Amino acid sequence: MAHPDPEAFIRTHTALERPALVPELALWLAAEYLPIWQATEDWLEKNNVDPPYWAFCWPGGQAVARYLLDNPAAVAGKTVIDFAAGGGVATLAAMKAGARQGVGNDIDPMALAAIRLNAEANDVTVTTDGSDWLAGPAASPEAGIVIAGDVCYEREMTARAMTWLRGHAAAGRLVLLGDPGRNYFKAERLEEVARYQIPTSLQLENRGLRETTVWRVLA
Numbered sequence: 001m002a003h004p005d006p007e008a009f010i011r012t013h014t015a016l017e018r019p020a021l022v023p024e025l026a027l028w029l030a031a032e033y034l035p036i037w038q039a040t041e042d043w044l045e046k047n048n049v050d051p052p053y054w055a056f057c058w059p060g061g062q063a064v065a066r067y068l069l070d071n072p073a074a075v076a077g078k079t080v081i082d083f084a085a086g087g088g089v090a091t092l093a094a095m096k097a098g099a100r101q102g103v104g105n106d107i108d109p110m111a112l113a114a115i116r117l118n119a120e121a122n123d124v125t126v127t128t129d130g131s132d133w134l135a136g137p138a139a140s141p142e143a144g145i146v147i148a149g150d151v152c153y154e155r156e157m158t159a160r161a162m163t164w165l166r167g168h169a170a171a172g173r174l175v176l177l178g179d180p181g182r183n184y185f186k187a188e189r190l191e192e193v194a195r196y197q198i199p200t201s202l203q204l205e206n207r208g209l210r211e212t213t214v215w216r217v218l219a
Ligand SMILES: C[S@@+](CC[C@H](N)C(=O)[O-])C[C@H]1O[C@@H](n2cnc3c(N)ncnc32)[C@H](O)[C@@H]1O
Pocket: 050, 053, 054, 056, 057, 058, 059, 060, 061, 062, 083, 084, 085, 086, 087, 088, 089, 105, 106, 107, 108, 111, 132, 133, 134, 148, 149, 150, 151, 153, 157
């Protein structure tokens, strides 16, 4: 369920900031972890909605974004679909790098509102899609490239997402996954394409830097 006025909520509880690894982009981000959680707590509890993942720029998404900005040939003229896009950092980077179309997907309607606000702040056009892409490879839009950042933090989601990503790889698409070594990540049938040290919030990650890898997912 979305907040009754997602855009007003986002503008009130976040500020436009530039992620450490991707200063080319300005995103609506929560500077501190606690205030936004507290601000939303009552409403979240009452409506049983997810925590505001969209208010943070996770290392996995930042790494994919950095890679695309530095390697525009990977996306130039192509349709890029971003699974579990959160605030859409990698979708936006794909557009800045010259993609023909960027589609940001998330099951949280607040994330879709954040992606739209972030696109506006960076003067790019993106498409948002709240449907369940994990229903199968045919459930997602046509794509030239498939990207995902930081999706290996829950057991079931990781298993389903990896199966879905490998389905796209089997169909011959370039599939990129950014991951900082989350709990359920396994470095199997993957090829490293880039590695970054990403400054992170101590409150969120319990450390000041996260080494994060962009992997090419193999079938
Ligand atoms: C840790 S955040 C990563 C967001 C973004 N990729 C980044 O790196 O900043 C994970 C996101 O996955 C979304 N999510 C969880 N399960 C999903 C699903 N089955 N389909 C689409 N999005 C999902 C959450 O709503 C959340 O926005």
